[in-house]
Amino acid sequence: MTGRTTGPGIAQEPRPDQDDDLRGSAAAQRYLAELRALGVQTLFVNAGTDFAPLVEAYAQGGSAIERYPVPVLAGHENVAAGMAHGAYLMTGQPQAVMFHVSVGTANAVCAVINAARERVPMIVTAGRTPILEDGALGARDTAIHWAQEMYDQAGMVREVVKWDYELRNAGQVEAVLRRAVSIASAHPRGPVYLTLPREVLAETAPETDAADPAPPLVVPTGPAADPAAVQILADRLAQARYPVIVTTSAGADQQTVAMLSELCERYAVGVAEAGPRYLNVSADHPFHLGLPTEAFPDADVLLFLECDVPWIARRGEPRTDAFVAQAGLDPLTSGYPMRTHRFDLGITTSAASLLTALEGALADRTEQIPPTRADMLAGRAEDHRQRLQATLPRQGRGPITKAALTQALSEVLDDDAVVFNEYWADPRILRRRRPGTYFYLPAAGGLGWALPAALGAKHAAPDRTVVAAVGDGAYLFANPAACHHASAKHGLPVLTIIANNERWDAVDASTRSVYPGGIAVRMDESRLSNLAPQPAFARYAEASGGFGEEVTDIDQLRPALRRALHAVDVEGRQALLDVRCAR
Structure with a gap:
């Protein structure tokens, strides 16, 4: 089925509430169908007793089964969440995982922290032990349902997810999932957490009016670089004797790899990588200086682009007289309790937005660029390659x-x-x-x-x-x-x-x-x-x-x-x- 893009990173499919097979169906069926409608192709799972309504939903799928995510079973929660992480890195689309109540969530916390630090839009869901002790379809029917209930199950992950919620009524399914996907996909992206009580999944969802479909999900765009800040940075980069752009994760947005490479080559700017977690620039770039510590003794202007830890003082740091700019979706890395690396200019921006703006600003300043800078940077890059080869x-x-x-x-x-x-x-x-x-x-x-x-x-x-x-x-x-x-x-x-x-x-x-x-x-x-x-x-x-x-x-x-x-x-x-x- 061909998807339609309605916002950054989201390729939606036709809404399931237009299919008669899903009218008046259980919340579990509507949950699966809405996930698929929001572009989630796969549901990575490690199942338990709370999955009974979902098992039944897949069994009853009928002609609607193609509108459900494909279930992929893993033998451990860390494996399921890690698979979702890897799938996102290949597709750029939000991924969904589901675990077994409190204990399954506990096994997956490590993987959720990984996803949070890498801004992976993951819809992390888990069953919640049945709320009711009796009297409803899906109520408690085994002793473990008492022991697995927690006062605050979501508390295990609340510090690292962007949003958490508990599905409280079958009529909420579409609205809750749309909010979950939109928050996870908005910049800076990250995981969200949703708990699903078994009785709610087993409820019959109210019928929807096919003539009144929900509007397409639109995700807010990322922040654009402040024009005044771009002009200041462009002046500094153009006039510098030894300018260097240092990055750790700019390549998380793959379109920036060519942008960064071309900007540095066109305007004679060195590039270095601080503990790269993505391919940020080709290894063959003519001005690739290797580690930033190799450039620190001489660099007079440094732009740290998407660097959560730009330097470690005991291993080397910028000169005290160097101009230091930090830029990214969260240049303060506010999710880290302590992180005090100095800067003279901070810019909240997506990497693509900043590189686009810098390209235009530097094009107006080519006459300010020292004519010998390109040869100097090429020589330093070759020195780095020779030192590395010798090891x-x-x-x-x-x-x-x-x-x-x-x-x-x-x-x-x-x-x-x-x-x-x-x-x-x-x-x-x-x-x-x-x-x-x-x-x-x-x-x-x-x-x-x-x-x-x-x-x-x-x-x-x-x-x-x-x-x-x-x-x-x-x-x-x-x-x-x-x-x-x-x-x-x-x-x-x-x-x-x-x-x-x-x-x-x-x-x-x-x-x-x-x-x-x-x-x-x-x-x-x-x-x-x-x-x-x-x-x-x-x-x-x-x-x-x-x-x-x-x-x-x-x-x-x-x-x-x-x-x-x-x-x-x-x-x-x-x-x-x-x-x-x-x-």
């Missing part, structure tokens, strides 16, 4: 390091492949070039994200090669049995590559950072980070019908990667490489 291992020699693994992966992937990176794949070495082909662990660091997200991406884009690059600790967090089960059940062949050093590196690195000369470092204290002995991870994939292989020899790394990609792309089955890496 890479020689092919086929030495232990398997994370850098060696990343380099090998970059050589075997095609340009259209999508990589979900949970820690080890250095984007400077991976060198992705196309928008939407690289995603990093969300800012909140909720582990177990990459593999579920890769599965959701594969579901939304079945013709793409999808890779989950995870560490051994992150893989364990992902509920791997549930992930491989979902891959086999729904026909989602993704490649999982585990950089396995039998440790939680983040724990050790944090200890070295805080106590560089401490006893723990001298003694190699590892009781809180050592994960040995590890299971035979390759068998996890094999148990679900996939290809699995353990790699211990660097000479076998590239052949193993090609065998695994063949299993995924040609044989159509999931694959896992357990790569035993040096610490």
Whole structure:
């Protein structure tokens, strides 16, 4: 069915209340049909006793069943929510998930935090244990319904969602869902939370008048850059000796990748990436300076565009005399309780709006741009590439390091492949070039994200090669049995590559950072980070019908990667490489 776009990010379909099969139907049927009408193609679920009205609705669907979201079952809530996250990254459309009452929500909180920090418009729904103890269809009928009720179920996620509500009457279904989708989709986007009591889902919804359809859902546009602020910023960028645009997440809006690249090249502005979580600019950009800390000693004008943490003082910060601008949908990053990085100019704007406005303003200032600036920036970018190249291992020699693994992966992937990176794949070495082909662990660091997200991406884009690059600790967090089960059940062949050093590196690195000369470092204290002995991870994939292989020899790394990609792309089955890496 062809959708119709009625607002940013929303492709609606014909409303279900025009179909006689849904007149006077149960609220559960109207709920499913309204989700689909609002552009939600898939409902990722982990079900429980509260789902009975939905099970019946799917069974009774009749000719209306094509107007319901396709249900995708996952064996754990974190997997379901992670799949929804990955599907959004592929489609740009709001996604919906549903969990089992309070306990299901509790299992999914980590994934909801990830979605909140990355501004993912996710409609997070959960059953609510039946309100009534007796006397209505859907009332309590098992002892667990008393124990699972909470005084404030939504309180578990209220701090990180944009809106929460409880469906109170069958007649509210359409209005409540329309508000949920519109709030989730409005900038800055993010998840919302809706609880669904079982009795309400089982109620008969009032009939609607097909001659009086609801108006199309329209989502407010994002904020535009203030014209006066743009002029100030353009003056600074044009006249600077060493201007740099630093970004972390501008590429979340994929149209900005070409915009940023062209603006920097046309007007001789350097570009650097601070912990990039998206592909923000091609790795081959002639003025790509690498890490912002490499530019800080010389940069006299810095624009931090969609950078939630623009710098970490102990690792390097802008010069005190540098002009610093911060811009984005929320330049203060107001969702973070403390974040006090200085700035001389702040602009609330979408990245696309600012880059469009800057393009026009800089076009009027080309005569102000120092004529030698482009050559200087190109030289600095080449210096960065040479320094990075010098750190890479020689092919086929030495232990398997994370850098060696990343380099090998970059050589075997095609340009259209999508990589979900949970820690080890250095984007400077991976060198992705196309928008939407690289995603990093969300800012909140909720582990177990990459593999579920890769599965959701594969579901939304079945013709793409999808890779989950995870560490051994992150893989364990992902509920791997549930992930491989979902891959086999729904026909989602993704490649999982585990950089396995039998440790939680983040724990050790944090200890070295805080106590560089401490006893723990001298003694190699590892009781809180050592994960040995590890299971035979390759068998996890094999148990679900996939290809699995353990790699211990660097000479076998590239052949193993090609065998695994063949299993995924040609044989159509999931694959896992357990790569035993040096610490």
